[in-house]
Amino acid sequence: MQLEIHRAPNIFEQLKDEWNALHAQAVNRAPFLRAEYQAGWWAHRGGGEWPEAELCLITARVGGKLVGVAPLFAAQNRAGRRALLLIGSIEISDYLDLVVGRAHLDEFCAALLERLSQPDAPAWEALDFYNIPATSPTRAALGRAAAARHWAATESTLEPCPAITLPNDWETYLANQVDKKERQEIKRKLRRAQGGEQATRWYIVGPEHDLMAEVEAFINMMALTPDKARFLTPVMREQFRATARAAAEGGYLHLAFLEVDGERAAGYFSFDWGGRLYVYNSAIDARFNALSVGWVLLGYLLQWCIANGRTVFDFMRGSEDYKFRFGGVAGEIKRLQLSRTLTPAELGGEPLVTENMGEAEFFPG
Structure with a gap:
């Protein structure tokens, strides 16, 4: 296995086709790990989260074939240590990992x-990998690799x-996955939106729309x-635009709005990838709060997912109450830290596993 360090940002474009082909077979297939998303994140350093960062992207090849990508950058981490972090860290990329198939992990x-x-x-003093899914095979693989070198390795749980x-159908979802009280609330709010005096409609942004105008409307509603x-x-706005362009390029942007009397009242910016809708961000115009427009649009999105064969509706990071009221079941993401020189106590957290009993063949499994 031949490994090479890349420091020039044109590597994302050079590797894009190979990278995305590898991603399709990787242990983590979340869209945050696709080449176009990573390139957009790096261009704006996560919306200014890491203004002082040095690219350190590592590729691995076997017989000339790309079999692994470690999308890393060097920066001072939140503990003030010189660290290598995953591109996408920390705040705006919910699921991160190495890009590698199980056979070469x-x-x-x-x-x-x-x-x-x-x-x-x-x-570097530490490898500081945020937002690794708890079910990712990478957790234990890194634990084994660190143990073989007698390095300190720890992990901690971040967010649900x-x-x-x-x-397969809306009524089954309501009957089996939502509490009776919430089921009644969802139905009542949808009926009110559909039968009230104010005209409502919802739509998904498509090729008939001006994409960047719709993205700008969403950003302005967020604000x-x-x-x-x-x-x-300003730099985070540029990051958001870059993310939208990347997702559109990759074919997984899902931007939806609810209108009330012709005005945008709520929006959801999501990634539609691999049979799963990743709900990335939301926007609400408080003038329409009496109509519960956020809940109404969520209801429409869930109906759309079920009707169109999506298997998972992923709220991603955060413990907001509404996610559980709609029937969300919490997974976890982890922070992994490895070091040649620091002790486990200095890193903090629990010992990094070398065998993961909850491991899936790949994420999302």
Whole structure:
């Protein structure tokens, strides 16, 4: 297995076809790990989250074929240490990982640690990998690779990631996966939206629309909420636009709006990938709160997913109450830390597993 470090940002475009073909067979197939998403994230450093960052993308080949990508960058982490982090860290990419198939995972993890020990690798005190799904095979593979080198390796649980496994029809979902009280609330709010005095309609942005105008409308609606207005700095707005373009290029952008009397009242920005709808962000115009427009649009999106054969409705990170009221069941994401020089106590967390009893063949499994 031959490993190479890449430091020039044109590597994303050079590798795009090979990278995305590998991603389709990888242990983590979330859209955040596709080449176009990663390139957009790197161009704006996560919306300014990492203004001082050095690219350190590592590829692995066997017989000339790309079999692994470690999309890394070097920066000072939140603990003030020089670290290598995954591109996409931390705040705006819900599921991260190495890009590697199961057959090469252990070999790649071992070779990666060896390559990062060489003198031409960037200086680092810790590998600091955020947002690894708890079911990812990478957790235990990195644990085994670290144990073989006698490195400190720890993990900690970050946030819940509620998701709904969808049945084949709407009524079955309501009857079996939502509590009676919430079931009645969802039905009541949908009836009110459909039969009230104000005209409502919802739509998914398609080729007949001006994509970037619709994205801009969504960003502006997000900014109506004070905490999201603070989040949407100029560079974060550019990041959001880049994410939308990347998702559109990859064919997985799913942008939906609910209108009330011809005005946009709510929106959901999601990724439609691999039979799963990843709900990335939401926007609400508070003028329409009396109609519960956020709940109504969620109801329509769930109906659309069921009717169109999607198997999972993934709310992703966050413990907001509504996610569970709609029937979300929480998964977890982890932070993994490895170090040659620091102790487990200095890293913090629990010992990193070397065998993962909850491991799936791939995520999302």
